[in-house]
Amino acid sequence: MSEKQNGQNGKNGNGHGYHEQPAASLTFADNRLLPQLYGEHDAHLVRIEKKFHVSAASRGNQLAISGDDPAAVEASRAVMEALYAELERGGEVGTAQVDAAIRMAAHEMEHSDQDALPGMENLAIKTMRKHVRPYSPGQAEYIKLLQDFDLVFALGPAGTGKTYIAVAMAVSMFMNKRVERIILSRPAVEAGEKLGFLPGDLKEKIDPYLRPLYDALFDMIPGEKVAHLLETGAIEVAPLAFMRGRTLGNAFVILDESQNTTATQMKMFLTRLGEHSRMVVTGDLSQIDLPRDVKSGLADATRKLEGIEGIATARFTDADVVRHPLAARIVQAYDEWDRKKKNS
Numbered sequence: 001m002s003e004k005q006n007g008q009n010g011k012n013g014n015g016h017g018y019h020e021q022p023a024a025s026l027t028f029a030d031n032r033l034l035p036q037l038y039g040e041h042d043a044h045l046v047r048i049e050k051k052f053h054v055s056a057a058s059r060g061n062q063l064a065i066s067g068d069d070p071a072a073v074e075a076s077r078a079v080m081e082a083l084y085a086e087l088e089r090g091g092e093v094g095t096a097q098v099d100a101a102i103r104m105a106a107h108e109m110e111h112s113d114q115d116a117l118p119g120m121e122n123l124a125i126k127t128m129r130k131h132v133r134p135y136s137p138g139q140a141e142y143i144k145l146l147q148d149f150d151l152v153f154a155l156g157p158a159g160t161g162k163t164y165i166a167v168a169m170a171v172s173m174f175m176n177k178r179v180e181r182i183i184l185s186r187p188a189v190e191a192g193e194k195l196g197f198l199p200g201d202l203k204e205k206i207d208p209y210l211r212p213l214y215d216a217l218f219d220m221i222p223g224e225k226v227a228h229l230l231e232t233g234a235i236e237v238a239p240l241a242f243m244r245g246r247t248l249g250n251a252f253v254i255l256d257e258s259q260n261t262t263a264t265q266m267k268m269f270l271t272r273l274g275e276h277s278r279m280v281v282t283g284d285l286s287q288i289d290l291p292r293d294v295k296s297g298l299a300d301a302t303r304k305l306e307g308i309e310g311i312a313t314a315r316f317t318d319a320d321v322v323r324h325p326l327a328a329r330i331v332q333a334y335d336e337w338d339r340k341k342k343n344s
Contacts, residue, residue, distance in 0.1 A: 023066040024077040031061050033087040037080070044083070044098045051102050052076045075105040091131075096322065100135035103319075107137040125168040127220035128175065132168040138320035139165060146280065149312040151273065153302050154282040156316025157331045162282040163256045167216040169280075170252035174234070179278065180250040181233065184213040185269075187240040187260045210237050213256060240265060249274030258298045259283035260290055266297025286338070 054067035134140035154162040229235040318331040
């Protein structure tokens with residue numbers, strides 16, 4: 001698909017010679033994919049140029065990338081090859097996919113002396129409706145932990161894919177008959193509201209708290225299939241209080257928003273883990289809605305269980321936020337404000 005050339009000479013648009021620069025030349029086999037690869041008005045190429053401080057010039061089915069830093073040229077080439085491969089697989093390439101490929105390539109460039117992360121395709125999680133691939137180095141590490149450990153804590157801000165990737169892994173393991181059921185749970189605590197003040201019966205009171213879990217499921221599994229699996233109990237979505245007294249065997253169990261558990265609730269939940277089961281506990285310690293005098297069960301558990309064999313912790317930062325780029329800047333602004341407040 002591509003051929004790399006180094007030390008390419010040339011002339012600029014005015015016919016003047018320029019200094020020899022490291023360069024890469026890529027040839028793409030299918031011209032029909034290039035409009036989506038390059039983006040409208042070459043927007044994707046521009047994002048790559050700005051990130052790695054390179055120049056990209058296209059002609060026909062060829063793309064030349066040049067710049068002063070050989071590592072940046074190589075990273076840019078890797079981004080374009082990864083995106084083109086995604087299009088060849090029938091996938092989409094938009095701003096989110098471009099930013100994801102840039103993050104992965106930038107990480108490899110900055111950590112070239114360390115073991116390379118597996119590529120996005122090698123870590124793809126296959127579900128019934130889509131393939132879920134890592135969009136950041138943190139997500140790639142997270143997927144590896146989910147593959148290798150029975151209990152994983154995932155800590156970090158919203159938008160980092162903690163819950164979404166966990167649900168994808170649960171669906172994948174269920175499809176491959178590695179578990180017999182999926183159990184998704186959340187504590188029913190939201191910004192001081194109490195269930196008794198909400199309208200409707202118990203199910204209607206609880207469902208708003210569990211809606212993000214339903215949303216993830218419908219992204220992974222066709223709607224009619226989700227309904228059937230919920231009816232048969234193969235998938236269960238329930239508040240944390242419903243877990244008491246149970247042993248959850250042969251299951252993939254996810255506790256979402258766990259920063260809003262108490263230490264007692266967290267211990268109860270963790271000890272539900274049964275034979276041939278996996279458990280993922282997600283949360284954001286900066287978004288605790290418990291009363292001020294109540295300690296978060298997530299903070300308590302990660303401190304007490306650190307270093308225990310079979311348990312791993314994935315820690316996300318604002319660099320792993322993969323929603324709208326503005327979301328990452330908002331997280332950064334709040335974190336900076338909190339740091340200033342603590343130091344004042």
